[in-house]
Amino acid sequence: MWNQIKNFVAIKQDISERKRLEEISRTEKKRMETELDVARDIQMSMLKKNSQVLKNQNDVDIFAKIIPAREVGGDFYDYFWLDEERLCFFIGDVSGKGVPAALMMAVTKTLLKSAIGSMKSVSRALTQINNEISKDNENYMFITVFVGILNTTTGYMAYSNAGHNPTYVIDKQNSKIKSLNELHGVVIGAMENIEYGETVLRINRGDSIFIYTDGITEARNKENHLFSDDRLVEYLNKSFHFNPEVLLNGIIAEVKKHEDGAEQADDIIILHVNFMEQTEDSIVDYLFRNLQNNLESIQIFSIEFEEFAKKHSVEQEAIQQIKIVFDELLSNVVKYAYDNDENHEIEVKVRFYEEKLTVTIMDDGRPYNPFESDETDTTLELQEREIGGLGIHLVKFLVDDYHYEYKDQIKKNSTHFTKQINSELNEN
Amino acid sequence: MKIETGSSGDIEIVRIIGIVDTTTAPQAESKIQDLLDNSCKKMVIDLSETEYMSSSGLRVLLSTAKKLWAKDGLLRICQPNKVVKDILDTSGFSVIMDVRDTEAEALKDF
Numbered sequence: 001m002w003n004q005i006k007n008f009v010a011i012k013q014d015i016s017e018r019k020r021l022e023e024i025s026r027t028e029k030k031r032m033e034t035e036l037d038v039a040r041d042i043q044m045s046m047l048k049k050n051s052q053v054l055k056n057q058n059d060v061d062i063f064a065k066i067i068p069a070r071e072v073g074g075d076f077y078d079y080f081w082l083d084e085e086r087l088c089f090f091i092g093d094v095s096g097k098g099v100p101a102a103l104m105m106a107v108t109k110t111l112l113k114s115a116i117g118s119m120k121s122v123s124r125a126l127t128q129i130n131n132e133i134s135k136d137n138e139n140y141m142f143i144t145v146f147v148g149i150l151n152t153t154t155g156y157m158a159y160s161n162a163g164h165n166p167t168y169v170i171d172k173q174n175s176k177i178k179s180l181n182e183l184h185g186v187v188i189g190a191m192e193n194i195e196y197g198e199t200v201l202r203i204n205r206g207d208s209i210f211i212y213t214d215g216i217t218e219a220r221n222k223e224n225h226l227f228s229d230d231r232l233v234e235y236l237n238k239s240f241h242f243n244p245e246v247l248l249n250g251i252i253a254e255v256k257k258h259e260d261g262a263e264q265a266d267d268i269i270i271l272h273v274n275f276m277e278q279t280e281d282s283i284v285d286y287l288f289r290n291l292q293n294n295l296e297s298i299q300i301f302s303i304e305f306e307e308f309a310k311k312h313s314v315e316q317e318a319i320q321q322i323k324i325v326f327d328e329l330l331s332n333v334v335k336y337a338y339d340n341d342e343n344h345e346i347e348v349k350v351r352f353y354e355e356k357l358t359v360t361i362m363d364d365g366r367p368y369n370p371f372e373s374d375e376t377d378t379t380l381e382l383q384e385r386e387i388g389g390l391g392i393h394l395v396k397f398l399v400d401d402y403h404y405e406y407k408d409q410i411k412k413n414s415t416h417f418t419k420q421i422n423s424e425l426n427e428n
Numbered sequence: 429m430k431i432e433t434g435s436s437g438d439i440e441i442v443r444i445i446g447i448v449d450t451t452t453a454p455q456a457e458s459k460i461q462d463l464l465d466n467s468c469k470k471m472v473i474d475l476s477e478t479e480y481m482s483s484s485g486l487r488v489l490l491s492t493a494k495k496l497w498a499k500d501g502l503l504r505i506c507q508p509n510k511v512v513k514d515i516l517d518t519s520g521f522s523v524i525m526d527v528r529d530t531e532a533e534a535l536k537d538f
Contacts, residue, residue, distance in 0.1 A: 295451045302449075320480035320511045324449075327482040331450035390519055391483035397518040 039102035040072040043267075046106050047076060059152040060087055061274040063244035067215070067252065068267050074101030074143075075213045075267035076109045080117075082149065084418075085351070085358055088116050090147035091271050092188075093164070093213045096139075104141050108133065108188065112147065122147045122160040123198035126185065130162070134192040142189040146211055150203060150275065153286075153349045153360050156410070157209070160198040163187035165217060168233070169201070170208040170240045177236045200409035206277040208244070210236065215268035219255045222262045227255055244272040287350040291330070292343060293363075298330045301348060312352045314421050321398045322357065322419060328391035329361055329370065329415060337365020337413070355422065361415045368413060369404040371396070431459045436535050439470040445477040448485030457488045464492070469501035472534045476507035486519055493525060502526070506534035 047066060062079055074094025082088050090112060094101045111132060115125035126145065133143070146167050148159035159167070162185050169178040185196035203209065212232075219227040235254055239247055248270050255268070278286070287308045291297040302323050309319045326348075333346055347362040370392050395417070396402065402417040429452035432443040440463050448456055463471065473489065475481075493503040506528040508516060516522045528534040 299449075299451050317511055323447075324480055324482045324511075324515070327449040327484070331482075331484070335450075390486055393519060394483055394515060397514075 035099050036070070036072055039097075039099045040068055042099070042102040042106055043068065043072055043074065043076070046109055047078075047269075059276060060150070061244065061276050062089070063248060063272040063274075065248045065252065065270045066268070067264065069215065069264045071097050071265075072102060073097045073215075073267040074105035075215065075269045076105045077211075077269050077271050078109060078113060079271070079273070080113070082117065082120055084353065084356065085153040085360075086120070086149055086151050087273075088147070088149045089209075089211070089271060089273055090116075090145060091164070091211045091213060091269060092143050092145040093267075094143045095141050095187075100139060100141065104143065108143050108145075112145065116147065116149070120149070121198070122149055122158050123184065123196045126160050126162055126188065126196035127194065130185070130188045130194055130196065131192050133189045137189050140189075142187040144187050148209065148211075148273075150209070150273070151360075152275070153351055153358060154347070154362065154414075155203050155205070155275070156200050156407075157203045158198050158200045158409070160184040160196050162196060165212065165214055166229070168210040168236060169203065170210055170236065171204070172206045172208070172240065173204060175240070177233060177240065179233070198409065200407060203275050205275055207275050208240075209271075209273040209275075211271045211273070213267060213269045215264070215266040216251065216255055216270065218266060219259050219268075220262055220265065221258055221260050225258075227258045231258070244274060248272060285352050287348075289348045291346040291348060293334045293338060293346060295331065295334060297346075298327065298334065301330070302326060305350065308350065308352075309357075312421075314352075314357075318419070318421050322359075325359075325395050325398050325417065325419075328395050332370055332391065333361070333363045333365055333413075337363055337368065339366070352421070355420060356418055357421050358418045359416065362407075362412045364412050367406045369406075370415060371402055371404050429455065431456060433459070433463065436472075439472055439535060439538055440468045441472045441474060441531070441535075443474040443477060444481075447479050448481035448488065450482065450484045453482075453484035453488050456485070457491070460488065460492050464495050469496065469499060470538055471496060471501070472504045472506060472531065472538070474506055474531050474534075475509070475512055476531070478508065478512055480509075480511045481515065483519075486515065486521060489521065489525065502538070504528055504534040504538065506531050 064077060074096065077091040079087065079089035092108060094104045094108065108129065111129045112125060115128045116122070119125050119128070126147065144164040145162045146159065146164040148157050150157045159180065161180070161183050163183060167180045169180065171178055182199055184198055185194050217227055217229050217232055231254070235251055239250055242250065251270065287305065289301055289304065291301055305323065305326065306319055309322070330346065338344055344364055349360045351358045399417040399419045405414050407414050429444065429446035429448060432445065434441045442460060442463065444456060471492065489505065496503050504526045507530055508527065516527060
């Protein structure tokens with residue numbers, strides 16, 4: 001009898017213990033689920049909505065697709081205009097999952113956006129945020145990033161890839177998918193003092209840039225087979241002519257079909273940036289010319305520019321001022337940029353948008369920043385005056401904003417200025 | 429660009445019509461040089477029909493003034509339009525050169 005009672009007590013204790021463990025496990029599960037919700041909230045609140053179309057000056061059409069996994073990871077993306085002609089976009093993937101990944105994603109995205117905003121250079125922005133993140137990275141988390149800046153006036157895209165999957169450029173004209181394979185540095189957060197590089201590529205109007213996270217290519221089916229780069233490229237090759245929404249939904253459908261019921265293990269983000277073909281209306285907003293490096297060519301351009309400006313009802317005074325600026329900058333290039341007598345091309349891109357004229361001049365002459373030359377001292381007496389240096393002084397006076405940069409990748413000087421225009425029509 | 433010349437007493441009048449930029453400035457300079465070679469000491473450059481000038485145009489004005497000065501002569505400039513006036517002002521030329529509103533004023537008491 002006593003024996004029996006002892007046994008009974010033992011059973012009862014055993015049941016209590018099991019109940020306690022079950023309770024702990026339930027609480028733990030609940031806690032984890034809450035944590036996952038928190039992580040997802042952090043991630044989703046940081047990202048723009050699923051499918052957003054961004055149109056600016058008939059230039060760019062952006063379409064994004066996000067599908068978070070149940071156990072949320074740290075994928076992120078963003079896009080924004082650096083100025084009226086340069087669009088920045090990036091995509092990234094933080095290693096790991098849950099709250100730590102979501103927090104790291106929030107930090108990285110914020111740092112990156114602010115670094116690019118101030119430095120306006122993809123390589124320097126990555127170099128800086130890598131140093132910042134690597135310094136106190138005690139959890140050894142790392143982040144893959146692809147970041148690009150597309151200049152919609154020149155069509156040049158500067159991009160840098162820190163350990164991220166290759167981006168694809170969909171070349172519509174030639175029906176080709178080009179893979180941007182190069183890496184410009186290791187993943188962000190791995191090691192301090194790494195200099196990230198960048199590549200500059202000409203993007204044609206009509207082309208699209210296709211960026212994604214590895215949730216696509218590493219989607220697995222129950223047999224553990226990956227969706228793979230090959231399947232993605234194959235799909236892009238046969239479907240690139242679809243509009244972005246159909247294309248992106250199609251990819252997701254392909255991925256789901258491949259998974260065949262297996263759970264999606266990782267977040268998926270796809271970003272589709274279409275550098276739009278110009279419509280009849282927008283063409284007149286641009287004047288693009290390749291000039292020869294001689295003065296006659298500058299004169300012809302000057303006349304063409306005047307016609308272009310008149311069509312936009314730019315008042316005569318402003319036209320004359322801008323023609324002075326062109327004379328100064330272009331004659332500088334023709335006279336001083338080249339060591340030899342060979343023919344060179346000077347690209348001039350003028351755009352007129354919302355009462356503002358934006359001009360970019362690119363030449364392959366020796367690197368030279370015209371705005372750094374010494375200011376003429378305009379207070380000197382006539383006899384002491386040096387002849388020279390005046391031109392740039394006039395340019396600075398006549399435009400609202402100017403900057404210069406040397407494009408290492410394409411070995412070109414890029415001189416840029418803007419001027420606010422009050423057209424005659426609007427004054428009435 | 430076109431240059432018309434005339435005179436009023438011992439004063440040479442140079443009227444610059446059109447645009448003075450890198451391409452046209454050398455022509456303007458050589459026309460003016462011809463006058464300077466002919467013992468001209470007083471000169472009025474009339475800008476009333478000058479559309480605009482870039483720094484190459486300013487250089488012509490400056491070198492003309494210096495050459496006249498070197499032989500105790502004088503240069504006056506007159507009637508620049510708004511664009512040219514702004515250019516003269518910002519470059520400091522309005523201060524160091526004698527700029528008059530009208531040709532009549534430029535010829536007075538010269």
